[in-house]
Amino acid sequence: MLTRSGRLAAMTASGCLALSVLGATEAGAETAQFAPDTCASGYVWRGARPSDHVCVAPSVRDRTQSENxxxxWHACTTGFVWREAYxxxxxxxxxxxxxQARxxxxxxxxxxxxxxxxxxxHSGAGPSCDGETCSTTNEGPYQTVGVRGYYLTPGTSVTVQVRRPSDDRVLWQTRTTARSGGNGPAGSYSVDTGRVLCGGSSFTPPLTAYVVVRGDGGQWSPRVPIAWRSCNLL
Structure with a gap:
């Protein structure tokens, strides 16, 4: 889990993050990829410039667009100052x-x-693979693909989708609710897709799908590319 100091140290001057980390949680070693720039419920990107993804209240975003x-630019008259959003x-x-920007x-x-x-x-046999098609049994340990999210307002309804990049077809989806006191700070959610992992982690090429989430009908998160292989539990 990334600590508060770790998050702040990773931030740029504009407040944006861009990193991938490896994490470990209560269920043993888990590979985690963090998709930056996804705003918690009630916030939107500020947009002081195209790459400015600091999350702000919608009224601040609207004012920023008006200012832009x-x-x-640059030569301020009396009573005005540089905005310094970035x-x-x-x-x-x-x-x-x-x-407000600060x-x-x-x-x-x-x-x-x-x-x-x-x-x-999970308890069950590990998968055996023939090319991109794999199978496993419930007689030994196996693993499935899970999705988590943090920093949401508790009670937020979250939609999670796995899509195919070629045509954005939804391959799997579910709805869940962010709850306080879970596996992460603020409101968090955790879902299991039930998709058995075959031939490596969710990030072992080829990456054949991507995951997106959104809360309470807001904007979709950035895409998180993953491997979504055909794998059967026998």
Missing amino acids: ASGV PGDHRCVVPGSRT RDNASAAHRLAWVVMVKRN
């Missing part, structure tokens, strides 16, 4: 807007809803 469209942001705004940057790590791919351990 009409604000003066390094080099010399958009001239009222002092309160700069204060506050949002400082809070960015606590407004993210992570997408995490994990291995679920």
Whole structure:
């Protein structure tokens, strides 16, 4: 699990994250990939520039868009200051807007809803594979693909989908609810797809699908590419 200090140390000046980590949890070793830039329920990307994915209230996003469209760049008149939402942001705004940008940057790590791919351990035989088709039995240990997410508002309804990249066809989906006191900070969810892992982890090439989630009908998260092979439990 990434600690608070670890999250903050990984942040850029604009508050965005870009990292993959290996994690371990209560069910034994699990491979986890964190998809950055997914906002918790109630927040949206600020958009001070195209790569500015700091999560803010919708009203702040709207004000930022207005400032970008009409604000003066660099040469501020009396009563205006540089916004400084990111390094080099010399958009001239009222002092309160700069204060808001600094506050949002400082809070960015606590407004993210992570997408995490994990291995679920089960009792049963490990898979045997012939090319991309694998099978296993319930006579020994085996693993399935799981999905987790953190930093959601408790009570948020979450939709989880596995899709095919070629046509975005939904291969698997479920709905769950983020709950407090679970396996992670703030509201978190954890689901098991039931898909048996064959020939490696969720990230062993070829990566034939991707996972996306969204909370309460909001924006879909960034895509997390995974392996989604044909594998039967006998």
